Amino acid sequence: MKKFLKKIILISLPIIVAAISIEYLLRQIPNEYAYKRHYLDKNSNKIETLILGSSHSFFGINPAFMMENTFNSSNVSQSLKYDFKILTKYQNNFKNLTTIVLPIDYFSPWQDLAAGSENWRVKNYVLYYGMKSFKLNDYSEFLSIDLQKNLTRIKDHYITGGAISYSDLGWGTAYNSSKSLDLIKTGQTAAQRHTNDIFSKENQETYTKNLAILNSILNFCNQHNIKLILITSPTYNTYRENLSKIQLNKMFETIYNFVDEHKDVTYLNYFADTDFTEQDFYDADHLNEIGAEKFSRKLAHSIDSLNKL
Amino acid sequence: MEAFAAAGIHLQTHTLKIILPVGVSFYTFQALSYSIDIYRKKIEPTRDIIAFFAFVSFFPQLVAGPIERATNLLPQFYARRNFDYAKAVDGMRQILWGLFKKIVIADNCAVYVNQVFDTPQTQSSSTLLLAAIFFAFQIYGDFSGYSDIAIGTARLFGFNLMRNFNFPYFSRDIAEFWRRWHISLTTWFRDYIYIPLGGNRVSKAKVIRNTFIIFLVSGFWHGANWTFIVWGGFHALLFLPLVLLGKNRKNTNTIAENRIFPTITECFQWGITFLLVIAGWVFFRAKTIGEAVVYLAGICNTSFFEIPTGKKLIIRCFLFILLLLIMEWLNRNKQHGLEQMDKVKPIFRYVFYYMIVLAILLFAGKEQVFIYFQF
Numbered sequence: 001m002k003k004f005l006k007k008i009i010l011i012s013l014p015i016i017v018a019a020i021s022i023e024y025l026l027r028q029i030p031n032e033y034a035y036k037r038h039y040l041d042k043n044s045n046k047i048e049t050l051i052l053g054s055s056h057s058f059f060g061i062n063p064a065f066m067m068e069n070t071f072n073s074s075n076v077s078q079s080l081k082y083d084f085k086i087l088t089k090y091q092n093n094f095k096n097l098t099t100i101v102l103p104i105d106y107f108s109p110w111q112d113l114a115a116g117s118e119n120w121r122v123k124n125y126v127l128y129y130g131m132k133s134f135k136l137n138d139y140s141e142f143l144s145i146d147l148q149k150n151l152t153r154i155k156d157h158y159i160t161g162g163a164i165s166y167s168d169l170g171w172g173t174a175y176n177s178s179k180s181l182d183l184i185k186t187g188q189t190a191a192q193r194h195t196n197d198i199f200s201k202e203n204q205e206t207y208t209k210n211l212a213i214l215n216s217i218l219n220f221c222n223q224h225n226i227k228l229i230l231i232t233s234p235t236y237n238t239y240r241e242n243l244s245k246i247q248l249n250k251m252f253e254t255i256y257n258f259v260d261e262h263k264d265v266t267y268l269n270y271f272a273d274t275d276f277t278e279q280d281f282y283d284a285d286h287l288n289e290i291g292a293e294k295f296s297r298k299l300a301h302s303i304d305s306l307n308k309l
Numbered sequence: 310m311e312a313f314a315a316a317g318i319h320l321q322t323h324t325l326k327i328i329l330p331v332g333v334s335f336y337t338f339q340a341l342s343y344s345i346d347i348y349r350k351k352i353e354p355t356r357d358i359i360a361f362f363a364f365v366s367f368f369p370q371l372v373a374g375p376i377e378r379a380t381n382l383l384p385q386f387y388a389r390r391n392f393d394y395a396k397a398v399d400g401m402r403q404i405l406w407g408l409f410k411k412i413v414i415a416d417n418c419a420v421y422v423n424q425v426f427d428t429p430q431t432q433s434s435s436t437l438l439l440a441a442i443f444f445a446f447q448i449y450g451d452f453s454g455y456s457d458i459a460i461g462t463a464r465l466f467g468f469n470l471m472r473n474f475n476f477p478y479f480s481r482d483i484a485e486f487w488r489r490w491h492i493s494l495t496t497w498f499r500d501y502i503y504i505p506l507g508g509n510r511v512s513k514a515k516v517i518r519n520t521f522i523i524f525l526v527s528g529f530w531h532g533a534n535w536t537f538i539v540w541g542g543f544h545a546l547l548f549l550p551l552v553l554l555g556k557n558r559k560n561t562n563t564i565a566e567n568r569i570f571p572t573i574t575e576c577f578q579w580g581i582t583f584l585l586v587i588a589g590w591v592f593f594r595a596k597t598i599g600e601a602v603v604y605l606a607g608i609c610n611t612s613f614f615e616i617p618t619g620k621k622l623i624i625r626c627f628l629f630i631l632l633l634l635i636m637e638w639l640n641r642n643k644q645h646g647l648e649q650m651d652k653v654k655p656i657f658r659y660v661f662y663y664m665i666v667l668a669i670l671l672f673a674g675k676e677q678v679f680i681y682f683q684f
Contacts, residue, residue: 001392001394003394004392004394004397004398007398008401011659011662014663015663015666146670146671146673147670147671147673148671148672151671
């Protein structure tokens with residue numbers, strides 16, 4: 001038995017050492033989650049406008065073109081649950097927070113990061129925001145993404161010297177107009193990816209949970225005297241044409257009912273805003289840096305007008 | 310759920326999971342064999358309740374077999390087990406090989422197979438044929454991989470489980486294939502259904518009846534879907550001529566026995582058998598019979614000579630399948646694909662082990678649930 005265990009340990013040792021080294025190297029790579037946590041740790045008491053949400057706001061809202069002390073703490077596929085977790089994590093630090101911009105897009109009411117195909121991203125909240133998870137994989141970079149992708153990340157950072165893809169104020173810089181994708185193709189694939197069977201038991205449960213989270217966010221805002229602004233981000237028509245009308249109507253119905261019930265909530269709908277043209281989009285549902293500037297200025301103007309009311 | 314709904318019983322998913330927990334068809338058969346063997350006075354009923362429940366729920370093979378017999382497994386719970394180094398090392402090798410078959414072969418093939426089987430109408434004939442071949446290796450890698458992991462794990466604890474696969478894709482006829490594929494289920498049906506019905510020692514009409522019963526029941530065991538019944542019936546039709554002509558035990562030895570390479574005749578027999586098995590797998594994999602017919606019809610058209618789509622994934626699957634076939638060919642007289650590794654020089658042996666581990670870590674396909682967990 002001793003001989004067997006000794007051999008097992010000896011054989012496993014190089015694999016364990018390699019795994020620990022890879023984990024260490026991966027954790028040293030700068031990423032938007034670690035940066036945003038660090039920024040919020042240090043500056044949350046100065047933030048006046050906080051942007052939450054998923055990739056639509058991460059790439060679409062650049063705080064550099066908004067009011068002073070705006071910070072974008074959205075991330076790719078960040079669902080309402082994680083928006084709320086970020087808020088509660090820093091609830092005692094947000095001394096000057098006056099406005100929260102919360103995107104509600106076509107997929108948002110049925111989105112749960114931990115349950116979807118992007119669930120590997122949960123590790124970012126566990127490792128870099130210090131949130132809890134019941135899944136062991138979420139506590140490790142090495143275990144949560146396959147080795148090939150991890151090695152590519154290491155190569156990109158340590159050998160090729162990959163650039164940082166977020167701004168100082170948390171805006172995602174990767175979706176550049178010089179690298180725009182085919183709007184027809186991405187319209188179809190994104191619409192397909194975002195369309196759910198909203199009548200399935202799982203999706204109905206997620207919908208109910210998300211609605212409860214939305215109410216919790218509103219309660220948080222009311223308690224802290226913060227204005228909650230719901231927005232729907234701009235999209236290109238090739239995306240809109242491929243959406244399920246049932247899901248889209250349900251999404252709008254949810255927002256309008258919520259806004260009707262809560263007069264202190266404002267809703268700004270840019271979903272089919274004609275100001276945004278082909279040149280503003282990276283793909284059919286994400287703005288590029290030109291669109292992000294246009295959208296951020298427009299949003300800032302609307303918020304400013306609301307504040308003057 | 311649909312079957313229950315048809316009977317007017319509307320169940321929730323979680324209720325069904327309680328009524329029909331994972332692996333139910335495996336341990337039901339295991340418990341049945343115990344009762345039948347007692348009835349037949351093959352074994353004495355056990356008075357050791359812990360041994361009995363350990364036999365029914367032995368964790369390595371609980372969810373997907375091998376379906377053990379009380380005559381083999383139960384006495385092993387009574388005996389004192391001492392740690393056996395050689396057995397444990399071989400168990401580890403078998404686990405490693407099982408992981409490779411599941412994670413690298415089956416899960417990579419599954420990506421290609423799922424894409425093609427989801428849209429068969431839009432695929433070329435060559436793509437359809439390739440996906441059918443890949444499905445053959447997916448289901449083999451998935452199921453025999455699980456069996457290897459289960460048998461290997463049991464060996465670490467000093468238990469010997471029965472063999473479940475004996476390199477079935479090296480078979481030279483359908484009868485040989487069924488002696489090598491899912492052995493624990495096939496022998497269960499043979500011992501508890503086929504032989505009690507008279508087997509092949511009855512009139513020809515009854516042999517035909519018995520053959521169809523055993524294959525249709527085997528198909529039905531996989532699920533209440535006509536595709537499984539047709540798959541069973543198809544194999545019955547292939548098996549029948551062999552049993553009627555008394556040639557079903559023609560190939561009881563190993564292919565290319567005492568030789569490195571097979572003869573041309575053996576190659577021909579192997580090729581035909583493999584193609585027939587693949588045709589059967591199309592029914593097994595398809596959601597409906599209509600879909601399977603469309604799929605098979607799609608293979609037989611002029612686009613057969615077109616280059617299949619998905620070059621990168623095809624090359625990856627092909628290389629790993631080649632490695633699987635080479636290792637299993639070299640070990641075709643043994644229990645599993647890595648059994649003879651102890652004869653290799655330690656340096657080469659460890660390099661090979663690390664290569665397998667690296668392949669598992671680097672080329673893991675998209676995680677798929679074991680196919681046989683649904684049965």
